[in-house]
Amino acid sequence: MLITLLIVPPIFAGLLFLFPFRRTANVALGLYALIHIATAVALSARHESFTRYFAIDDFNILFLDVLSVVFVATTVYLVGQFSRANVGGRDPRYARFAAFLLLFVDSMNGAILSTHLGLLWVFLEASTLTSVVLVNYNGTRSSLEAAWKYVFICSIGISFAFIGVIFLGAADMSIRSLFFADLNRAAPSMSIFWLRLSFAFVLIGFGTKMGLAPVHSWLPDAHSEGPAPASALLSGALLNVALFGILKVDRILNLAGQSGFARGLLLVMGFLSLFVSSVFILSSVNYKRMLAYSSIEHMGIIAIGIGLGGLGVLAALLHMIGHSLSKSAFFLTSGNVHDLTGSNLIESARGLRSRHPATAALVLACFLAISAAPPFSTFLSEFLLVRALFAQNAVLLGLFLLLVVVILYGMGTRVLEISSERSPVPTVTESPSEHGKSKIPTIWGVLPQLFLLLLAAILGVYLPGPIWAALHRAAAYLGG
Amino acid sequence: MIAPFDLIIIIFGADLFSVMISSRLEVYIRTIMLQGLLLFVAAVFSLPGGDVGDIILLTVETLGFKAVVTPWYLRRIIRENGIFRETEANIPHFYSMVIGSALFLFGLGVSYWAAENLAPIKPLHFGMSLSAILVGLFIILARRKLVTHVMGYIIMENGIFLLSLALATTLPGIVELGVALDLFVGVFVFGVFIKRIRSVFDEDHVAGLTDLRD
Numbered sequence: 001m002l003i004t005l006l007i008v009p010p011i012f013a014g015l016l017f018l019f020p021f022r023r024t025a026n027v028a029l030g031l032y033a034l035i036h037i038a039t040a041v042a043l044s045a046r047h048e049s050f051t052r053y054f055a056i057d058d059f060n061i062l063f064l065d066v067l068s069v070v071f072v073a074t075t076v077y078l079v080g081q082f083s084r085a086n087v088g089g090r091d092p093r094y095a096r097f098a099a100f101l102l103l104f105v106d107s108m109n110g111a112i113l114s115t116h117l118g119l120l121w122v123f124l125e126a127s128t129l130t131s132v133v134l135v136n137y138n139g140t141r142s143s144l145e146a147a148w149k150y151v152f153i154c155s156i157g158i159s160f161a162f163i164g165v166i167f168l169g170a171a172d173m174s175i176r177s178l179f180f181a182d183l184n185r186a187a188p189s190m191s192i193f194w195l196r197l198s199f200a201f202v203l204i205g206f207g208t209k210m211g212l213a214p215v216h217s218w219l220p221d222a223h224s225e226g227p228a229p230a231s232a233l234l235s236g237a238l239l240n241v242a243l244f245g246i247l248k249v250d251r252i253l254n255l256a257g258q259s260g261f262a263r264g265l266l267l268v269m270g271f272l273s274l275f276v277s278s279v280f281i282l283s284s285v286n287y288k289r290m291l292a293y294s295s296i297e298h299m300g301i302i303a304i305g306i307g308l309g310g311l312g313v314l315a316a317l318l319h320m321i322g323h324s325l326s327k328s329a330f331f332l333t334s335g336n337v338h339d340l341t342g343s344n345l346i347e348s349a350r351g352l353r354s355r356h357p358a359t360a361a362l363v364l365a366c367f368l369a370i371s372a373a374p375p376f377s378t379f380l381s382e383f384l385l386v387r388a389l390f391a392q393n394a395v396l397l398g399l400f401l402l403l404v405v406v407i408l409y410g411m412g413t414r415v416l417e418i419s420s421e422r423s424p425v426p427t428v429t430e431s432p433s434e435h436g437k438s439k440i441p442t443i444w445g446v447l448p449q450l451f452l453l454l455l456a457a458i459l460g461v462y463l464p465g466p467i468w469a470a471l472h473r474a475a476a477y478l479g480g
Numbered sequence: 481m482i483a484p485f486d487l488i489i490i491i492f493g494a495d496l497f498s499v500m501i502s503s504r505l506e507v508y509i510r511t512i513m514l515q516g517l518l519l520f521v522a523a524v525f526s527l528p529g530g531d532v533g534d535i536i537l538l539t540v541e542t543l544g545f546k547a548v549v550t551p552w553y554l555r556r557i558i559r560e561n562g563i564f565r566e567t568e569a570n571i572p573h574f575y576s577m578v579i580g581s582a583l584f585l586f587g588l589g590v591s592y593w594a595a596e597n598l599a600p601i602k603p604l605h606f607g608m609s610l611s612a613i614l615v616g617l618f619i620i621l622a623r624r625k626l627v628t629h630v631m632g633y634i635i636m637e638n639g640i641f642l643l644s645l646a647l648a649t650t651l652p653g654i655v656e657l658g659v660a661l662d663l664f665v666g667v668f669v670f671g672v673f674i675k676r677i678r679s680v681f682d683e684d685h686v687a688g689l690t691d692l693r694d
Contacts, residue, residue, distance in 0.1 A: 118653055118654070118657050121657065122657065122660055125660070125661070125664055125665075126664075129664060141680055141691060142691045142692055144676060144677060144680050145689045145691055145692055146692055147673075148626075148673055148677060148689065149689070149692075151673065152629065152633070155633065155665045156617075156620070156633065156636075158661070158665075159633075159636060159637060159640055159661065162640060162644075162657065162658070162661055163613070163640055163643065165654070165657070166640070166643055166644050166646075166647060166654060169647045169650070169651035169654055170599075170600045170601055170646070170647060173599075173600050173650050176650060176651060176652060177651075177652075178651070178653065178654075191597070191599065193594065193597035193598075194597075220692075220694070221692045224692075225692070280694050283694065284694065289694065
């Protein structure tokens with residue numbers, strides 16, 4: 001199993017560098033998506049400890065499953081819809097994109113599976129380096145700028161996380177190890193001073209990657225400049241992996257009896273993220289940037305849930321799943337919108353209904369899914385979160401609801417402009433792509449999103465027993 | 481009597497002042513070079529009975545990579561691009577000096593204030609590392625050229641490396657992780673990127689990178 005998760009992607013990627021054809025890239029991606037989901041399903045049924053450094057447990061299986069689902073849907077979109085824009089035959093640019101996508105998934109697999117803090121840190125750093133190529137796929141001025149900001153700011157973040165790792169080592173000189181098992185065992189006797197300092201640095205460092213305010217500034221650029229499938233993976237999978245890193249260290253603080261400190265910091269960053277995203281969503285003119293700010297919002301909501309503890313942790317984990325499903329669907333749909341209008345501006349996407357009804361309907365459905373409308377699972381998780389907030393602090397509850405409503409208004413008006421209004425002036429109709437092929441979305445540009453939304457709706461209406469139990473086990477692992 | 485190790489750390493810190501006041505990029509490069517040499521000596525002191533593999537790795541990293549390859553590469557970049565000065569910085573150099581000194585005092589002050597908590601790390605060691613990290617961040621914020629940003633990042637990284645040396649004997653693997661950080665970021669990314677950005681933007685100011693904003 002470890003071979004399929006860590007060894008196969010680099011081999012496939014290497015083959016793609018040798019045979020840079022569109023078809024080989026699609027075959028490699030499709031094949032690996034199948035392998036990945038099969039592995040994830042098998043591991044969900046039976047947890048496994050591979051080596052000293054890699055293991056599957058009650059907690060990280062959740063993240064692997066979410067990654068797998070998002071990856072499969074993205075691959076279907078990529079192979080069926082996105083790669084149509086490229087002519088067949090030799091296509092080194094697309095093959096390189098596919099190769100780095102595989103390496104990117106590989107690094108996320110590694111981060112999720114690792115049982116060693118240093119290893120987790122290395123894989124997170126690797127995930128930045130592999131995904132920066134995806135962000136810069138278009139090779140334009142703005143995508144290069146976004147890629148540079150992404151890699152530079154996240155590198156500073158990852159350095160901060162490294163300082164946090166050093167401090168965690170200083171918290172207990174006797175264990176001489178960075179294995180989570182050893183750290184958890186030694187937690188109660190660790191130096192509180194170093195432990196708190198360590199968490200603050202890790203939170204800022206991995207929080208940069210997770211897109212929490214005030215260290216989120218790279219995220220709107222990178223998520224909006226990459227092609228749609230890259231954005232879907234960055235938003236739907238990578239943010240979770242950064243969250244995973246924070247939660248692993250958060251658990252050490254919980255075991256050391258320092259949960260109050262960690263929760264306070266998480267609540268501050270969570271509310272700050274909600275505030276920042278509400279301001280920018282209200283003034284957004286670019287729908288992809290709006291989606292990126294919405295990701296910051298939802299990471300904030302998850303941080304608040306973890307910060308509340310108890311029921312909030314369960315809500316946060318469920319919310320993470322709901323966000324991944326609906327946001328990656330939304331970003332994939334934004335690829336359709338871009339194909340149809342040739343622009344990322346809300347202005348030029350107005351009146352989409354008369355141009356491509358299916359995409360317009362998808363935009364609306366994704367908006368409902370992301371903004372916690374029933375029957376989607378985000379409704380359930382935000383409902384649980386509100387209950388947890390209600391039990392703890394009425395002022396925070398008021399603030400939370402206010403900010404969420406502001407964001408809902410900001411996104412809602414813009415989404416309705418795109419999906420419902422009839423086009424006032426028929427602007428540019430079907431713009432043929434550079435290669436002369438029409439870019440009207442096919443069935444493959446619709447099905448993956450439908451699949452993701454359906455999954456989100458099923459989880460919202462009827463949470464199957466095993467998934468509910470898995471969520472509870474994961475929350476219990478965190479001490480929630 | 482000052483212990484040799486402390487002396488190295490003090491020189492490391494004092495050297496930071498030269499980057500704060502100077503606008504000449506050559507000075508930055510010399511500072512980075514000197515830091516590499518000092519980190520090599522500090523690493524030798526920190527690993528009294530380390531195994532051979534560790535010593536070889538640290539020598540290659542500090543003496544080879546930090547003191548020779550990085551300065552050489554940076555110098556090549558500034559020669560090729562004909563940029564020798566950091567002009568029109570966001571913050572004038574005199575104020576940089578004031579702010580830099582304040583950061584320095586802050587770093588040392590914090591470490592002496594928290595001295596009793598710092599058990600495994602010496603206050604001087606901790607304070608100098610913290611100052612280097614802060615000064616590196618400050619350079620990134622205060623200067624405008626991409627190359628200077630990268631230099632600020634390297635100075636910050638050197639501070640982190642110095643900090644990790646405090647745990648070199650008690651936490652196996654920590655120094656290797658620092659090396660990984662250096663290699664990943666330093667070589668591949670920044671080296672490749674500065675070239676590409678120059679070819680697309682025809683300038684190496686951050687001022688060119690302002691297409692994306694809200």
